[in-house]
Amino acid sequence: MTQFDWTERFAGTAALPAAVRRRLTATARVIHVKHGDQVFGSMNVPESLFFLYDGRIRVSQSSDSGREIVLYRIEAGDSCVLTTACILAEEAYNAEGIAETDVTAIVLPKLAFDRLAAEEDAFRNFVFAAYSRRLIDLLRVVDDVAFGRIDVRLAERLLMLGDGLKEIRKTHQELASELGTAREVISRVLNDFHKRELISQSRGIITFTNKPGLAAIAHSA
Amino acid sequence: MTQFDWTERFAGTAALPAAVRRRLTATARVIHVKHGDQVFGSMNVPESLFFLYDGRIRVSQSSDSGREIVLYRIEAGDSCVLTTACILAEEAYNAEGIAETDVTAIVLPKLAFDRLAAEEDAFRNFVFAAYSRRLIDLLRVVDDVAFGRIDVRLAERLLMLGDGLKEIRKTHQELASELGTAREVISRVLNDFHKRELISQSRGIITFTNKPGLAAIAHSA
DNA sequence: CGCCTTCAGTGACATTGTCACTTAAGGCAT
DNA sequence: ATGCCTTAAGTGACAATGTCACTGAAGGCG
Numbered sequence: 170m171t172q173f174d175w176t177e178r179f180a181g182t183a184a185l186p187a188a189v190r191r192r193l194t195a196t197a198r199v200i201h202v203k204h205g206d207q208v209f210g211s212m213n214v215p216e217s218l219f220f221l222y223d224g225r226i227r228v229s230q231s232s233d234s235g236r237e238i239v240l241y242r243i244e245a246g247d248s249c250v251l252t253t254a255c256i257l258a259e260e261a262y263n264a265e266g267i268a269e270t271d272v273t274a275i276v277l278p279k280l281a282f283d284r285l286a287a288e289e290d291a292f293r294n295f296v297f298a299a300y301s302r303r304l305i306d307l308l309r310v311v312d313d314v315a316f317g318r319i320d321v322r323l324a325e326r327l328l329m330l331g332d333g334l335k336e337i338r339k340t341h342q343e344l345a346s347e348l349g350t351a352r353e354v355i356s357r358v359l360n361d362f363h364k365r366e367l368i369s370q371s372r373g374i375i376t377f378t379n380k381p382g383l384a385a386i387a388h389s390a
Numbered sequence: 391m392t393q394f395d396w397t398e399r400f401a402g403t404a405a406l407p408a409a410v411r412r413r414l415t416a417t418a419r420v421i422h423v424k425h426g427d428q429v430f431g432s433m434n435v436p437e438s439l440f441f442l443y444d445g446r447i448r449v450s451q452s453s454d455s456g457r458e459i460v461l462y463r464i465e466a467g468d469s470c471v472l473t474t475a476c477i478l479a480e481e482a483y484n485a486e487g488i489a490e491t492d493v494t495a496i497v498l499p500k501l502a503f504d505r506l507a508a509e510e511d512a513f514r515n516f517v518f519a520a521y522s523r524r525l526i527d528l529l530r531v532v533d534d535v536a537f538g539r540i541d542v543r544l545a546e547r548l549l550m551l552g553d554g555l556k557e558i559r560k561t562h563q564e565l566a567s568e569l570g571t572a573r574e575v576i577s578r579v580l581n582d583f584h585k586r587e588l589i590s591q592s593r594g595i596i597t598f599t600n601k602p603g604l605a606a607i608a609h610s611a
Numbered sequence: 612c613g614c615c616t617t618c619a620g621t622g623a624c625a626t627t628g629t630c631a632c633t634t635a636a637g638g639c640a641t
Numbered sequence: 642a643t644g645c646c647t648t649a650a651g652t653g654a655c656a657a658t659g660t661c662a663c664t665g666a667a668g669g670c671g
Contacts, residue, residue, distance in 0.1 A: 230529060230532060230533060230536075232533065232536070232537035233537075233611075234537065236536070236537055238532065238536050238537075240529075240532065250521075250525070251525065253518075253522070254521065254522035254525040254526060255522070255526070257515075257518055257519050257522040258519065258522040258523050258525075258526045260526050262526065262529060263533075264529060283511070286514060287508065287511060287514065290504070290508060293507060293508065293514070294478075296518075297474075297478055297517075297521075298478050298479065300471075300475065300518075300521040300525070301474070301475035301476070301478040301479040302479050303525060304471070304472065304475040304479075304521070304524060304525060304528070305475060305476070305479045305481050305483065307525070307528040307529070307532065308451060308461075308483055308485060308528070310532050311451060311459065311461065311528065311531055311532055311535060312451060312453065312484075314532060314535045314536045315451075315453070315457070315459050315535045315570040316453035316454075316455065316457055316459075316570070318626080318627095319626080319627065320626095340648085340649060340650085341649070341650065342648095342649075342650095349532075349536040349537070350627075350628075351627085351628055351629070352649090352650080353627095353628075353629080353630095353650095353651085353652090354626095354627060354628065356649095356650060356651065356652095357627090357651095359650095360651085370650090371636090372635080372636055372637075372648090372649060372650075373636095373637095373648095373649070390454075457659095539657080539658095540657080540658065541657095561617085561618060561619085562618075562619065563617095563618080563619095571658080571659075572658085572659055572660070573618090573619080574619095574620085574621090574658095574659075574660080574661090575657095575658060575659065577618095577619060577620065577621090578620095578658090580619095581620085591619090592667090593617090593618060593619075593666085593667055593668075594617095594618075594667095
């Protein structure tokens, strides 16, 4: 494999001295995961830190009864602290990360991570910031699930998923898994949206017909 | 104020060299908060890290509509990373910390924190571990709220709050705020528990009459 | 004792979740 | 093209939870 310089991609490594960066590119492994495959999960806990070089990962949690909820998404340039957290806390967890696109990630051995966190302020702050973002993300999820109305949440999510697009290719089941609810509930609400001429539907596809209308619902709480 | 040595109380500082510990006790402030008072909140964001020396803090989030949910509790010896997270992420948040007992906390200026995190492995790991625990706590909250039944959650929470006790002094409203639901819902479920002779009630007090029975409900999902 | 505040109970209703189905759409093999 | 098969979506009945607008009850205190 070519030793390409991924360090410029991350806020925590871009500003490091050239020597340190060379050491990193030599130590870390680069992995590729195909769209749709699991990046990590309860059966597959990486022993190391990892950083998302390219692509997007969807992190979700699933219940015993088979329902599922999306916690947040990891974008290129960010690090995935959840696996780290679980290693540190030595706790089982039922969250998993799925590659939403083809993914290129950097896997940094724990030892190298520790050394870097100790020696480089920029890197350490980057990691703290990554933890913080996830904590804030989860606060938001809790707020939504505990206090939000399902129609508002769905409208929000549709707009988020369809940002800049005319349609979304997702099944009702997939949308239900986004919000941690049941497919039937999504079907009902989408039907309502359809009756109000905010969207139109066909198998596996939702087409926007009135984004401002959806936005009004999304912001009505 | 007496410069008492709080450093022995924390996993992240107990093992530090004596010189470092002296520097810390000189730099950090010790604060006291009375039972029931707010330790931090949206109007009151501490600019510094803080560590809980003694007492217990309840961290909760509240909705616009006035409902509230307890996220987790901070016990003596732990650090409070949420405020740190919010500083780092530069995000508004609507979580607040309330002293559940009289509280003694150590407030460490950001500068001292950074230096310590850079220089001392034990301290840095302690902070990472604290972040991790909170992340895991929140995963649990999301799981409960999104997928859990209210009777199961209430039974669990009653047992947790009443651990080792014969009764709990909490109003229905307070229990509702623990779980992020409405008072009426708690009243209904408690009534049901009463009919099944698991508890007995009087104004502001819930008395256990059958803890194993409650435990059975708590573990039935 | 009566007043007042806070806590708890109640019934009607809305929203959301669950269950057990049916119906429809599209892919694929013959 | 035709029928088969898998997956997606619709439906109605019901259960669980949340909301609203009240009423009633308990305890503190003048």
